[in-house]
Amino acid sequence: MKEMNSTIKNNISELTKLAKKFNCFYLSGLHQGICKPFLVAGHQVGLVRPDVLKHLQRFPEVFRITGKVVELNPAFRDYQERTSKVAEVLQDLRKENEIFALKGWRDECFEVSTPFHHESLLEMDRSATCLFGIRNYGVSVNGYLYHPTKGLCIWLQQRSFTKQTWPGKWDCFVSGGLAVGFGILETCIKEVAEEASVVGELAQKLVSAGCVSFYFESERGLFPNTEYVYDLELPLDFVPKNADGEVETFELLTAEECVQRALSPQFKTTSAPVLMDFLIRKGYINPENEPNYRYIVELLHVPLQTIYNLPKSDISSNGDVQNLEC
Amino acid sequence: MKEMNSTIKNNISELTKLAKKFNCFYLSGLHQGICKPFLVAGHQVGLVRPDVLKHLQRFPEVFRITGKVVELNPAFRDYQERTSKVAEVLQDLRKENEIFALKGWRDECFEVSTPFHHESLLEMDRSATCLFGIRNYGVSVNGYLYHPTKGLCIWLQQRSFTKQTWPGKWDCFVSGGLAVGFGILETCIKEVAEEASVVGELAQKLVSAGCVSFYFESERGLFPNTEYVYDLELPLDFVPKNADGEVETFELLTAEECVQRALSPQFKTTSAPVLMDFLIRKGYINPENEPNYRYIVELLHVPLQTIYNLPKSDISSNGDVQNLEC
Secondary structure (H helix, E strand, C coil): CCCCCCCCCCCCCHHHHHHHHCCHHHHHHHHHCCCEEEEECCEEEEEECHHHHHHHCCCCCCEEECCCCEEECCCCCCHHHHHHHHHHHHHHHHHHCCCHHHHHCCCCEEEEECCCCCCEEEEEECCCHHHHCCCEEEEEEEEEEEECCCEEEEEEEEECCCCCCCCCCEECCEEEECCCCCCHHHHHHHHHHHHHCCCHHHHCCCEEEEEEEEEEEECCEEEEEEEEEEEEECCCCCCCCCCCCCEEEEEEEEHHHHHHHHHCCCECHHHHHHHHHHHHHCCCCCCCCCCCHHHHHHHCECCHHHCCCCCHHHECCCCCECCCCC | CCCCCCCCCCCCCHHHHHHHHCCHHHHHHHHHCCCEEEEECCEEEEEECHHHHHHHCCCCCCEEECCCCEEECCCCCCHHHHHHHHHHHHHHHHHHCCCHHHHHCCCCEEEEECCCCCCEEEEEECCCHHHCCCCEEEEEEEEEEEECCCEEEEEEEEECCCCCCCCCCEECCEEEECCCCCCHHHHHHHHHHHHHCCCHHHHCCCEEEEEEEEEEEECCEEEEEEEEEEEEECCCCCCCCCCCCCEEEEEEEEHHHHHHHHHCCCECHHHHHHHHHHHHHCCCCCCCCCCCHHHHHHHCECCHHHCCCCCHHHECCCCCECCCCC
16 A cells, blocks of 8 residues: 555554644633633634633723623624724733733734634734634645655755744744735745745645644633645655745655654644644555544544534623523 | 636535535534433443434333433443343344334444444444444545546446445445454455455555544434545546445546535435545645635534543443533
């Protein structure tokens, strides 16, 4: 079998631990009930941790906090008003310099929208979405090739030491967040050009291959992340060159080296799902060598689109919630 | 982009309806609380519907039914005893000819096990697992090729009109249930040989590519199914020949024709996830042409491994449940 007789040297059951690590909030915090649902225009769009709540309490004109929920003031009429009112609070908090996540202010906005009809509700700086548990979206590219002697090989990047998040950590070939105003494929094409100088005919070979979803939590906040995944088969003689200063270096690894790198503390935890999904789709991690295969595949696709399931009917006219299961 | 500029003629948003259809129990029945958890040796391994419960009530020495759960008599000591006691009840019920699912008796057993440590608890005829909502497992193979003028093409099979389930319906290239005593790859190799005469070097090209999980309900019962997915790129001149009488015919379809076939009532509903996952992994269904892309990807991987989450500690000494969320 192509790729299926490869031996994975060791630690393959360690992949389950890793899948649990990038889903630490999905598997634990989500069910503890210590976070309050965050509502905008009657829709639950996130969750607020107690450490964030204590800051939001100081802005009652913007955030209405009841026993069970945090609600953006429903008097705000539209996208623009919601966006500017939230931005004012975030700028105040940022000046106080007490919230770790806001030290990584990006001047790049992510959209907050309803999951199904994709109704845009507001936008906020991407450094702040983790404070509200807002679902966020990005693109990730697996740059790979079949080496004549080494078999499946994958290009990884080491992130620049000057990046606000995960500086110096190893990461997928190329990835980027989905900022307001950019399409998914458009973001993908922009990022492969900027991060790895992939342009022209080579960029035309990008193939959409699914998405991964997981719910991570760190000191900075909550990360219900969905990554749109693309594969790019590269020529044997291709060497990526960074064009935007965000990459320290690139390295071509065998599939086995990739597994070991992903399991090491030098790898960006929230990029491991993309790499694991790739190695599963290519048959390198398979039911014959990974005892928790089907559980891992499920942990690569947790139900984020339905996780904030507070129905509108459960919110009474006073903004409080009738029947809450968070 | 390879496969990405293909136009999907119409009905692409119909894929969401289809993904909801094969998850009808996951999205609805699961939360209605009308089914009772089914416990074996202290582990929840399934759910029992009221229409099945009324039959089980007549066998109190085998099934202990309390207000909240159905429990296999904990006095049964081991795999063999549990298996034989359940088989006796099923044979009695089969003779009465009142349960639709048992009319399709197979004389082939599926294993009932705990999800994580894969502890084997008992086995039962595969026609009966849907009466208890037992998780079941199978393998499915996508037989495909890149045609010089038509692009991505996929071989589908029409099921024999004499099959017990879904007779005459269109289905994936090859698939089969995971019976007791057979490995996953082993089942896959056996099925491609029997159903499509794929043997030798060609069978060596099978590539493991993930799994899909979904929770379907029909008149027959409950189907929390996980399919291990394999891809097989076939030569342009290959023509599958059935060797076991279970296939009516095979047909090579373009990707677009496959989408239309999957959406038609002539397609086996519970095989659609494998085909959709394949078309997503190959970039034919992608974020640019399917507005509910990320929701669909999640519906192809619902969390079956954790769906029966009744912790052992919630079961008191009298077999009743302290704190139940079913």
